[in-house]
Amino acid sequence: MIFIGLDSGGAKTAGVLCDDNGRVLARVRDVGAAIIGLPDQRFFDVVEPMIGHLCAQARVAPTDVSHIAIGLSGVDYRDEQREQHRLIGQRLGCAERLTLVNDGLVALWGVSPAERCALVQHGSGITTAWRERYGQEVIYDSIDVAEVYDLRRAAIALTARMIDGRAAPTGLRDRVLAHCGVEAHAFAAWFFREPAAKAYRASVAPVVFAAWRDKDPAATEIVERAAADYVLTAQAMTADIDGEIQIAFGGGVIAQGGAELQNLLNARLASACPRATATPVALPPEDGAAVLAGFQAGLPPRPLFENLARALETAR
CATH class of the missing domain: 3.30.420.40 (ATPase, nucleotide binding domain)
Incomplete structure (x- = not known):
């Protein structure tokens, strides 16, 4: 199984692609893509190429990705979230494989x-x-x-x-x-x-x-x-x-x-x-997002989290 985690705020967007053993296959970073209300073209101009670059680095097709979790600044209100999810999932072609949350939640998934x-x-x-x-x-x-x-x-x-x-x-x-x-x-x-x-x-x-x-x-x-x-x-x-x-x-x-x-x-x-x-x-928010993606795909969080933490320590 392959997962993508993205974290996007006002200043930067960071992404990671990993497998279910926590092996990091690709990382990318770009400018911020925070939204207010519904996602605009500026958001997609950052996030679409980022997913493409992650998949290209890892030599996998976007359709091979088991789940994508995006932590996004601007995902704040329940009455907007369903439409935000629909528009982003439709545009990225991953509606059934997408979890969209506030960027604070993927930061939380990176804590412990x-x-x-x-x-x-x-x-x-x-x-x-x-x-x-x-x-x-x-x-x-x-x-x-x-x-x-x-x-x-x-x-x-x-x-x-x-x-x-x-x-x-x-x-x-x-x-x-x-x-x-x-x-x-x-x-x-x-x-x-x-x-x-x-x-x-x-x-x-x-x-x-x-x-x-x-x-x-x-x-x-x-x-x-x-x-x-x-x-x-x-x-x-x-x-x-x-x-x-x-x-x-x-x-x-x-x-x-x-x-x-x-x-x-x-x-x-x-x-x-x-x-x-x-x-x-322990983990940057994009890695926290990857753990969330794995959880949404049915994996227990702890092994994936700990493997990503070890990979990060080794990279340092």
Whole structure:
């Protein structure tokens, strides 16, 4: 049996083709293909060639693929999902062999082979998802309406407060200004008028973490608040699950905090939720999608997951 797993968001689309023993036969990567509502031509311009490239690399025909699982940003609402699935399955010629879910769910499938697991992932956006049983994966807040604490946004706001006198200045202020390449008196105008400001704001997390490691009090408060909210989210999301559960904290922002942040999260999790075990994310989302594809085709998830994890470790 042969499976394809795809993960697609706003920034990138990644795909893997593997067999039922977890042997990876092809990998591809391209630009993002997230959708809003129904899939458009831009989505198909990315995904159709990607599937073709995967099959060409593996020297198999698309009709040989047993199942395809796609995790796609924009698959959020039940009233849209049936039509999204129909249109994508029809266009790709795999309607009966297609599983289409939110991209957060394939990220969850990459966390652990454990049946009970959860994920709090903070990168360009927030992913929160959990499951109690295989095949019953649930997105907790797919569009982050409740707004998980974002230390990047907090650092920018606190810098502005330090400039205008609403907060006592610390070294974090000068670090953020240096990162943004702007003088204090011009910060507000830069924030609203500089086209590149959004990119600088999105990339400020390493600045905050560096100041935190240097014991800056403002950075320490920001990181502590972020860690507390990540753990609170995990705790609330899994409150109704009986028994032990594995919980992972991942994504680019959290990864930039390094081992120190993971240790802080692990300690807070152990205190807040003793039945939970912190675990690193084992597989990238596209590999998680491949495990989901295998599950939908009737395979037990654990052997395929573990074989993909070993293949990934060997490739490193």
